[in-house]
Amino acid sequence: xxxxxxxxxxxxxxxxxxxxxxxxxxxxxxxxxxxxxxxxxxxxxxxxxxxxxxxxxxxxxxxxxxxxxxxxxxxxxxxxxxxxxxxxxxxxxxxxxxxxxxxxxxxxxxxxxxxxxxxxxxxxxxxxxxxxxxxxxxxxxxxxxxxxxxxxxxxxxxxxxxxxxxxx
Numbered sequence: 001x002x003x004x005x006x007x008x009x010x011x012x013x014x015x016x017x018x019x020x021x022x023x024x025x026x027x028x029x030x031x032x033x034x035x036x037x038x039x040x041x042x043x044x045x046x047x048x049x050x051x052x053x054x055x056x057x058x059x060x061x062x063x064x065x066x067x068x069x070x071x072x073x074x075x076x077x078x079x080x081x082x083x084x085x086x087x088x089x090x091x092x093x094x095x096x097x098x099x100x101x102x103x104x105x106x107x108x109x110x111x112x113x114x115x116x117x118x119x120x121x122x123x124x125x126x127x128x129x130x131x132x133x134x135x136x137x138x139x140x141x142x143x144x145x146x147x148x149x150x151x152x153x154x155x156x157x158x159x160x161x162x163x164x165x166x167x168x
Contacts, residue, residue: 008044012060015040020067031145034153035074037064038124039160041082042105042117050086057082070132077127081120092116106164117157118150125150 019037027033040060044053061075068074092115093108105113125146133142 004045011043012040012056016060016063016067019064024068028152029148032148032152034149034156035125035128036153036156036160037074038078038081038121038153039157041078041085042120042157043164046086046089046105053082053085054079073128073131076131077124080127081124084123085120088119089116092119105161113161114158117161118154121150121154121157122146125153 015037019035023034023036037060041053041057044056057078058075061078062072064070064074064078065072092112105116108116126142129142129145129149
């Protein structure tokens with residue numbers, strides 16, 4: 001195993017533990033719970049094989065579902081954003097093809113990274129809450145929880161991004 005593989009494993013397991021042990025027990029204002037575990041999908045190297053990301057994203061979401069007793073909604077949401085990650089990145093970058101020499105998001109402009117994170121976070125949260133409530137009568141609750149939880153999650157992700165970017 002090389003250093004990158006070990007770092008990926010530690011980051012993966014660390015995010016799962018952080019989400020399960022700490023963040024799942026935070027209920028800001030009674031119902032806002034940050035989902036920092038999706039940070040793994042954002043930081044997974046762009047040039048890596050997409051199948052690996054799809055598999056790891058499903059396993060990441062499934063791990064959160066097992067410990068949160070949420071019935072697969074996190075697995076579905078993480079799988080979906082892992083699948084659309086490259087098309088969203090292409091649309092944010094304004095290019096038809098991504099320069100695969102860019103190995104991670106730290107080499108991208110900060111503003112574009114922020115937009116990329118916002119888009120995928122809102123999509124992830126909308127899927128999670130949409131599957132959780134799954135009724136048209138609760139559409140207002142789905143939107144409000146998506147917006148509030150996304151803002152809280154994006155703040156935590158950008159703080160993490162800043163600390164990780166300084167380290168590199």
